[in-house]
């Protein structure tokens with residue numbers, strides 16, 4: 785399961801796109817290249833599609849941060865995540881570690897549990913997660929076990945000042 789650090793700060797759709805497009809096996813990227821080579825009119829069509837896709841991606845990121853604010857308002861840890869399938873959010877995850885007194889109720893796990901409940905199955909293949917911060921190893925493992933296709937996260941420990949390993 786690819787885990788990709790993305791610039792998830794608000795109003796940064798362009799930089800997010802810059803990170804999303806180079807991802808390997810991203811079919812849309814290749815289509816864009818081919819269309820650019822074919823004809824400008826196709827590029828114009830693609831441009832609108834890409835803009836719509838960016839807006840959709842931004843809406844998922846915004847919702848993840850909304851979950852973070854929800855957790856904070858409830859006095860919980862400042863993390864949020866959403867699980868997306870087929871272009872719509874199927875799992876919402878504010879951190880509930882403090883509220884529930886459950887050390888496993890991380891935002892990512894809550895989003896996955898919500899998605900599994902809504903979809904009525906444990907398998908989350910084809911789903912994508914957007915998280916405000918890099919998930920812990922347990923959440924990454926849970927995501928991989930559930931078959932999550934891809935995960936994007938905003939901040940990691942280095943952003944909070946942790947030293948980088950050599």
Ligand SMILES: [Zn+2]
Pocket residue numbers: 890891892893919920921922923924
């Ligand atoms: Zn976790």
